[in-house]
Amino acid sequence: MVRRFAAVLAAGLFATVAVAGTTAEPARAQDKSLTLCWASWDPANALRQLSKDFTEETGIEMNYEFVPWTNYADRFLTVLNSQGDLCDLIIGDSQWLGIGAEFGHYVKLNDFFSEEEISMDRFLDAAVYNYATWPKGTDNYWALPAMGDAVGYVYRKDWFQRPEIRKSFEQEYGYELGVPKTWQELMDVAQFFQGRTIDGKKRYGIALYTERGSEGITMGVTNALYAWGFEYDDPNNDYRMDGYVNSDKAVEAVKFYKKLYECCTPPGHSNAYMTANLDAYKSGQVAMQMNFFAFFPGIHKNDRVGGDTSGYFVNPTHGDKPRASVLGGQGISVVKYSDKQDMALEYIKWFAQPEVQKRWWKLGGYSVHKAVVNAPWFKDSAPFASEFLTAMSTVRDFWQEPTYAQLLQSTQKRMHDYIVADKGTAKEALDNLITDWKFTFQSVGKY
Amino acid sequence: MTQVSLKAPAIRRLGGGTGPRQRVRGLSDRALAFYFVLPSLLLLLAINIFPLAWNIYLSFTNYRANMPGFPVRWVGDLNYARLLGSEDVWAAMQHTAHFVGWAMLIQVILGFGLAWLLNRKFKGAGLFITLIALPMMLSKAVVGTFWTYIFQPQSGIFNYIVNFFADVGEFTMLGNADLAPWALILVDTWMWTPFIMLIVLAGLRSVPQDLYEAAEVDGASSWRQFWTITVPMVLPFLMLAVLFRSIECFKLFDMVAELTSGGPGSATELANIFLKRQAFETWRTGYAAAFAVILFVTTFGAANIYVKFWTKVKER
Numbered sequence: 001m002v003r004r005f006a007a008v009l010a011a012g013l014f015a016t017v018a019v020a021g022t023t024a025e026p027a028r029a030q031d032k033s034l035t036l037c038w039a040s041w042d043p044a045n046a047l048r049q050l051s052k053d054f055t056e057e058t059g060i061e062m063n064y065e066f067v068p069w070t071n072y073a074d075r076f077l078t079v080l081n082s083q084g085d086l087c088d089l090i091i092g093d094s095q096w097l098g099i100g101a102e103f104g105h106y107v108k109l110n111d112f113f114s115e116e117e118i119s120m121d122r123f124l125d126a127a128v129y130n131y132a133t134w135p136k137g138t139d140n141y142w143a144l145p146a147m148g149d150a151v152g153y154v155y156r157k158d159w160f161q162r163p164e165i166r167k168s169f170e171q172e173y174g175y176e177l178g179v180p181k182t183w184q185e186l187m188d189v190a191q192f193f194q195g196r197t198i199d200g201k202k203r204y205g206i207a208l209y210t211e212r213g214s215e216g217i218t219m220g221v222t223n224a225l226y227a228w229g230f231e232y233d234d235p236n237n238d239y240r241m242d243g244y245v246n247s248d249k250a251v252e253a254v255k256f257y258k259k260l261y262e263c264c265t266p267p268g269h270s271n272a273y274m275t276a277n278l279d280a281y282k283s284g285q286v287a288m289q290m291n292f293f294a295f296f297p298g299i300h301k302n303d304r305v306g307g308d309t310s311g312y313f314v315n316p317t318h319g320d321k322p323r324a325s326v327l328g329g330q331g332i333s334v335v336k337y338s339d340k341q342d343m344a345l346e347y348i349k350w351f352a353q354p355e356v357q358k359r360w361w362k363l364g365g366y367s368v369h370k371a372v373v374n375a376p377w378f379k380d381s382a383p384f385a386s387e388f389l390t391a392m393s394t395v396r397d398f399w400q401e402p403t404y405a406q407l408l409q410s411t412q413k414r415m416h417d418y419i420v421a422d423k424g425t426a427k428e429a430l431d432n433l434i435t436d437w438k439f440t441f442q443s444v445g446k447y
Numbered sequence: 448m449t450q451v452s453l454k455a456p457a458i459r460r461l462g463g464g465t466g467p468r469q470r471v472r473g474l475s476d477r478a479l480a481f482y483f484v485l486p487s488l489l490l491l492l493a494i495n496i497f498p499l500a501w502n503i504y505l506s507f508t509n510y511r512a513n514m515p516g517f518p519v520r521w522v523g524d525l526n527y528a529r530l531l532g533s534e535d536v537w538a539a540m541q542h543t544a545h546f547v548g549w550a551m552l553i554q555v556i557l558g559f560g561l562a563w564l565l566n567r568k569f570k571g572a573g574l575f576i577t578l579i580a581l582p583m584m585l586s587k588a589v590v591g592t593f594w595t596y597i598f599q600p601q602s603g604i605f606n607y608i609v610n611f612f613a614d615v616g617e618f619t620m621l622g623n624a625d626l627a628p629w630a631l632i633l634v635d636t637w638m639w640t641p642f643i644m645l646i647v648l649a650g651l652r653s654v655p656q657d658l659y660e661a662a663e664v665d666g667a668s669s670w671r672q673f674w675t676i677t678v679p680m681v682l683p684f685l686m687l688a689v690l691f692r693s694i695e696c697f698k699l700f701d702m703v704a705e706l707t708s709g710g711p712g713s714a715t716e717l718a719n720i721f722l723k724r725q726a727f728e729t730w731r732t733g734y735a736a737a738f739a740v741i742l743f744v745t746t747f748g749a750a751n752i753y754v755k756f757w758t759k760v761k762e763r
Contacts, residue, residue, distance in 0.1 A: 074727055074728065081730075103513070104515065213708030267618070268598070268622050409728050413713060416712045418712075421713070422624060444514075444517075
């Protein structure tokens, strides 16, 4: 009886394996679907909406793997490093281009762009540089600029317009309350609102990026660093960082950011990134928030703080230094390990069309196609459109090296140690950062 | 009581006979037993032993999992030397020791106290035990997430309670480098004290009542009974609970990741948070593998010493 049962079981297993083996390939070949990987946020929902047109036109179903920002890099870099085929298309962070290109995770798109006459001249120069090329600024394209983004600010326009608040501000600071043009003004305004009671509730100045785990505090403090004229290395001598990363102006910028954090953020705002800042702003806790432009369409539509309640501005300046904005945004790449590369390229071809790009902007995505951003209607199409263009023309990004993850984690640690945990001095934090970065570059033979 | 006796053939069928070994299609009992165990052994080799051996090998290389083309070199004990000379590693180990030490001390005192109270017979004792045990049934990640709300300075109940008893004003537990390590200890204590309580309670209930009766006859005070009967009898249970909890605390990750992500700065960067960062954020795979080996040896060694001590206590 037992033997008979075992025989039947073995036969069943064999048959299952045999049938699966013979049918798997044709099933895969007939599978007209793509999986697109990205972060889980408002623009991803807009893209889902937009891609319905692609499915309608081509019959290719779209599946999505959207992961929260805090796990986004961990999740997808692990998939790419293990050469997994989870994603056919990936909207990867700008800093991943070095990894994607040098370790063969991404398909090089030059030939495809030539064949399909997709010219990079049709996209904003800063977007092409940051979202598509590796090595930077060369004609080697690994992605199509998909989502322009930069750090900006949202403020409570309704509070800023109240006569009694304006009067108090002018009395205290000696100038009119308005959109901060300099970092000092930003601090003044934040300080003014900190602890102030408005409509019977205690309010705070500004929600800054302070997150420790992924990239938050780096994306925050670099706004100040760039404004003070920070350089990652000697412009004439790659990877020589002494005197640049820890320059006096860099020290001053980091100190300023710490002061801003200490004076003017809500209590407990010590591990905050995009969502925490959104929550602080939408709940009426703060007068201003630092956040990526990608969230601004959502804020504009919000019942409580949307419409005329909120206004938008770009990073203020410091002294005579040019304006700079921290780069967000991503390009869309075809994953080398996908067995549906043809369909993935078809998607990119479809996505690059001006009409699709216009619809992308209208749905809440940030197109960087010149047919959209240079159109006469663009600047008036949303209250933040003009600011977005200003920000995109002044973007700066973190290291885009293949070792960016290690460089980023060192920055997270050193900056959080000083700014939030109050450990050491700004100079020590930057000196230690140079030591960490040198070690990283040495380990890959670049220093 | 029914007595069961097995006759010789039956004993032989069970493999315990002394006569000629029973054979199944040419296989000896020993071989048959081996084949039964083989799948488990293979599974153990595949998912435990091989990864351990592979990890040890990686710890002597410069391997980086995110750089497929990067040449893998044998670097000898370089990773270990770097680890032992790294301030960050020692800081992470100190944070871990602080967390494990204080969490264990507080949980043992509270767990023992609760068990002592609940060991008395009263109406609703079962319900009390169930309610107290609820936190440890939750997921650590969930606990970490909702305690971030409890610690929220403006709307969290923790600040409210503290201010109710002592007017200290607005303060942040998770954003202050001095308070954040204590926040971890507090949450872990809230969650896991019931575990110690349950094990100690089992110990208390296993103490024969006649020992106390005999002690009373001999005129021993309650205090003396506690130290000469209760504590020695419960100690093996308590030590077992401490062993399990210490290992758990040592490898704690998810709750910390949700509560503080190792911050502010690196104030709550426990060993496992540091390990995860090295392995999957900075992708220094060889270095992280070496740290994993050090952690393994530390916990394994400490647990072995502890178990030997526990065995002695149990045999006393």
